[in-house]
Amino acid sequence: MLGMPTLPPPAPRGVGHLRGDESFPAAARHALADTQLRANLGHATRTIRAKRASVVAELPDWEELREAGRQLKVHTMAHLPDYLEQLEAAVTARGGVVHWARDADEANRIVVDLVKAKGVDEVVKVKSMATQEIALNEALEAAGVSAWETDLAELIVQLGHDRPSHILVPAIHRNRSEIRRIFLDEMGDVDPDLTDEPAVLAGAARLHLRRKFLSAEVAISGANYAIAETGTIGVVESEGNGRMCLTLPKTLITVMGIEKLVPRYTDLEVFLQLLPRSSTGERMNPYTSMWTGLTPDDGPQEFHLVLLDNGRTQVLADAEGRDALNCIRCSACLNVCPVYERAGGHAYGSVYPGPIGAILSPLLTGVEDNASLPFASSLCGACYDACPVKINIPEILVHLRARHTETYAEEHRAPSAEAVAMRTLSYVMRSPLRWTLALRSGRFGRLLGRRRGTIGEVPLPVVKQWTETRDLARPPQQTFRDWWADTHSGDPS
């Protein structure tokens, strides 16, 4: 045992929201039939894409910021134990209490115990992916504690007994008249003459939540980043519900994944520029709150920080997949993804939808528990171009397809031709030169194709999943790159 490294475990089954009830293709078929959902999503993603493009274009050093963001994340992941210990020491020195949670169950237990110790039966919450991932609200509910989501979209989702469909705008699948109906049916204290004007609906939510904010004893939040050097935690938001939760209650409990670290305070200069522009398409989000432990007379006088693993250390052990941990949850990759735009967030099953979800969920759970997700992509590469920390999502998708195929072959002792094909494809896609050469050789056409013009449904367990959502064009005689090189040979490019 001693000296032999063990593969860290995945996020455990039976708790949390990382696994869907049905496979991506089945769930996506339902979504595709929902024309309202598709119209809302199309409008939303188009609007955010345009806003993002214009504020990104304002910064002449955008590419340099992306590269700095990527390198900062790569460096942090390579020194994670040191930085976590530094963070713990800094938070503790300023009066905070740090807890460690191996998985969702342990994190939920820690938070439930802390809340129960305060003797309260309700808490206010700031939108947080980590607490959705571990299904904290359900755990609190089971312990007799009501958890009030205070972000407007999360409130719409919660009152609608619904699931979020987008990281950033979780209720984007609802239109104004649906939201009005939900408020009328579920809020209790709402004016029956409520109109469906967005400002009026937002006003109703303001009134509904204000009493809760002013009386809440305990708040629960996530974190956008934690600074190892100083123990500072940061939350970015738009509505002020975050500030309410982080400032008014006596006790604050923050749950964050162990990957959310940034080495030094100065490093925020990179992420505070990358995050708002990539996510809401704003130069800066309306409110950013930062706090370091406790401050006498200002804000909560008790602070708990729960550091969550839940499969993250297994992701770290996958050399080709670990960059998924660098994600800053901006949702830019969702908004540029043609598959997400049509299928919507629910189809991904997990709380992490879109391209990042297609890699992060299977990496956290083990690829067999989310086997269809790595196939939920056309590998067009738009997500990679949009990602502020340059995560090569297409490459990781192909890697996971290969991982799945290998596991499948091992478990079924099946001939592993497709494993070989996927592994080769993965290898080839990692290099532009190899990709060009491979396209020219038509190797994949021979491997995967039949005598038809397209590679249709292939009756193999894996390739089938890959091809049934769309027909792949067979590699043409002359590739586009060759044609370009031939016809532009005089160009100095």
Added chain:
Amino acid sequence: MSDAPASARDVVLGRIRDAHRLAPPPDLPYEAIARDYRRTRSASTDELVELLVDRLVDYKARVRRTTPDELVATLAAALRDQGVQSVAVPAGLDAGWLDGSGVAVRRDRPADGAGLTVAELDHLDGVVTACAVAVAETGTIVLDASPDQGRRLLTLVPDYHLCVVRADQIVPDVPQALALLDPVRPTTMISGPSATSDIELNRVEGVHGPRTLEVVVVTSSSDSGM
């Protein structure tokens, strides 16, 4: 403290070390991280004021420009136009700023055991503060809980926030703002009033924070008043 959290700590740290041995990470020292983005831009005070005002207006904040001599009159006019009759102010706000404004001023003195309660703040019309630094490029006002800015809840509960920015507090961009800030102070960065885009992506100003943010920029030249 029970044993469980301590052992979870060792387990998680051990898993990370195992992961690193199974998949050795690239060697990239902190000092070697490429930082080729802009960090030391400079601009004249006039340019900074123009850019800040442009960004603030774009994000639906109200803006007034004034000079040190006119500051008191400008603040009084802003409060009058907003119909504000009572304001909270932090302990260290310049006592002369609201002279003759005619509004009831409640000073928050938590250190003397005379802090305003949330319920009291909820019944006040507004709050007046200074700021720590302002970022021109993003239209951001930064508060760091210094005596002239006060506790975080002051600028959160009342529905109207009137904030005074001196021209020499404006920096070009985010990197230069962070360089001036102290990480251990509770810090709030404000870019326009509270807003949401959660309903069909329509931007609606004002959900839980102050629905109106008004910024008074104080320049020393006498020709930039409005």
